[in-house]
Amino acid sequence: MTDFDVRPVTDDERRSTFDLLGRSLHAQPVSDQAWSRFGSSWPAAHKFGAFDGGTPIGIASSFDTRIAVPGGGTVTLGAVDGVGVRADRTRRGVLTAMMAAQLEDFAARGIPLAALHASEPTIYGRFGYGSAALGKTLRVARPAARLDERVAAGGDVRMLTPEEAVEAVPALYERIGLHRAGMIGRPAAWWPNMHDRHAGPHGRHITAVHSGPDGDDGFVVYDTVERRSFDAPDEGAVLDVRDLHAADPVARAALWRFLLSVDLVSGVRARHRPVDEPLALLLTDHRHARTCEVEDDLWLRPVDVAAALRARTYRAADPVVLAVRDRMLPANTGHYEVGPGGARRTDAAAHLALDVDTLGMLYLGQWSATALAQAGRIEVHDPAAPDRADELFTTVTAPWCGTHF
Numbered sequence: 520m521t522d523f524d525v526r527p528v529t530d531d532e533r534r535s536t537f538d539l540l541g542r543s544l545h546a547q548p549v550s551d552q553a554w555s556r557f558g559s560s561w562p563a564a565h566k567f568g569a570f571d572g573g574t575p576i577g578i579a580s581s582f583d584t585r586i587a588v589p590g591g592g593t594v595t596l597g598a599v600d601g602v603g604v605r606a607d608r609t610r611r612g613v614l615t616a617m618m619a620a621q622l623e624d625f626a627a628r629g630i631p632l633a634a635l636h637a638s639e640p641t642i643y644g645r646f647g648y649g650s651a652a653l654g655k656t657l658r659v660a661r662p663a664a665r666l667d668e669r670v671a672a673g674g675d676v677r678m679l680t681p682e683e684a685v686e687a688v689p690a691l692y693e694r695i696g697l698h699r700a701g702m703i704g705r706p707a708a709w710w711p712n713m714h715d716r717h718a719g720p721h722g723r724h725i726t727a728v729h730s731g732p733d734g735d736d737g738f739v740v741y742d743t744v745e746r747r748s749f750d751a752p753d754e755g756a757v758l759d760v761r762d763l764h765a766a767d768p769v770a771r772a773a774l775w776r777f778l779l780s781v782d783l784v785s786g787v788r789a790r791h792r793p794v795d796e797p798l799a800l801l802l803t804d805h806r807h808a809r810t811c812e813v814e815d816d817l818w819l820r821p822v823d824v825a826a827a828l829r830a831r832t833y834r835a836a837d838p839v840v841l842a843v844r845d846r847m848l849p850a851n852t853g854h855y856e857v858g859p860g861g862a863r864r865t866d867a868a869a870h871l872a873l874d875v876d877t878l879g880m881l882y883l884g885q886w887s888a889t890a891l892a893q894a895g896r897i898e899v900h901d902p903a904a905p906d907r908a909d910e911l912f913t914t915v916t917a918p919w920c921g922t923h924f
């Protein structure tokens with residue numbers, strides 16, 4: 520027996536559902552002033568609430584955007600930017616019911632992929648999401664870390680006022696483009712809450728922009744946190760990189776050169792960077808840039824398996840036939856042939872069998888079919904097939920989202 524209804528959120532319920540999500544994540548209710556600044560980032564569209572009578576007890580929110588897939592194409596993405604259930608109503612199927620409504624809505628609207636960032640990795644596999652892109656945390660020692668003289672240099676870095684940052688950075692992100700598989704477009708509604716709140720006139724983050732021969736081509740948003748204390752009088756501040764995007768290697772190196780030049784800083788920390796971010800290679804001594812953590816970044820859910828498989832490209836190898844199982848969206852269950860020429864449904868016998876969350880793990884190229892098979896996530900019917908699938912799905916550049924949502 521269910522004692523709640525799941526339905527779309529109305530305009531009047533935006534703030535109460537935002538506060539419900541915040542509470543589930545242990546945040547304070549939003550103030551009137553803050554809501555007037557970034558409430559527009561929480562439109563009613565694409566939100567499913569669970570209600571007991573008129574009272575919200577659960578929320579599953581998403582927004583539509585684009586995601587880059589291997590090969591350079593982009594497809595529509597349902598970006599799940601917040602799910603939460605009131606603490607006294609958890610573990611009674613509320614999230615399951617909201618996720619089902621959300622996935623059916625994505626499918627009905629022809630959205631091929633959905634994605635999220637997971638608070639806890641044990642939750643989302645059952646809904647068909649797999650960990651599809653990783654991110655690393657870098658710690659760089661200051662003032663020891665220096666860029667090697669062979670690293671290409673050029674252009675200028677300038678700091679923006681908060682007003683300039685709010686104006687300039689969205690257009691710059693758009694111009695830099697979705698050049699890595701896993702990167703997503705940032706719709707206008709994303710910016711007030713995720714960027715302007717921290718880097719705009721009321722925030723404390725600092726924004727710097729790099730300009731090359733063709734104009735602005737990279738930006739970094741950062742904050743500094745004082746570490747000096749009575750017990751550690753020689754510590755400077757830690758510079759925390761929150762958002763860094765560059766159109767090319769010259770702009771990226773110049774932004775890192777700038778970050779490493781900021782005075783009174785004893786270390787630079789950057790979380791959720793691409794796992795193949797080449798910072799260590801840029802330094803005279805690569806040990807001054809340490810990877811101290813690798814975490815899951817983006818979780819991906821093929822919503823329309825055929826469309827998702829068709830959207831990306833594959834490298835040269837003999838085709839493989841995948842048997843995909845999808846409990847929540849059974850129309851996806853079936854056999855798919857994937858080869859250098861593309862992907863299509865087939866009646867042919869399967870070489871490999873996997874659940875749809877594992878397909879999410881394979882899709883962007885983060886994990887190899889061989890590793891997934893060895894981990895028991897792919898059943899192997901043809902012993903040569905994992906090698907072929909590795910060839911087909913591998914990407915040269917690691918996938919990375921780089922956008923918090």
Ligand SMILES: CC(=O)SCCNC(=O)CCNC(=O)[C@H](O)C(C)(C)COP(=O)(O)OP(=O)(O)OC[C@H]1O[C@@H](n2cnc3c(N)ncnc32)[C@H](O)[C@@H]1OP(=O)(O)O
Pocket residue numbers: 543544599600601602603604605608609610611612613614615616635636637638639641642645
């Ligand atoms: C994408 C994002 O927004 S990340 C942020 C997610 N939100 C949070 O972490 C906020 C705090 N947590 C919550 O609000 C809730 O606990 C939620 C949303 C994670 C789960 O909601 P619930 O209504 O309890 O989930 P529901 O009852 O549908 O559980 C479905 C299954 O997942 C399991 N599950 C749910 N949450 C968890 C968890 N945190 N850890 C382990 N298992 C979990 C349940 O045990 C259940 O398993 P079963 O199918 O084997 O019985």
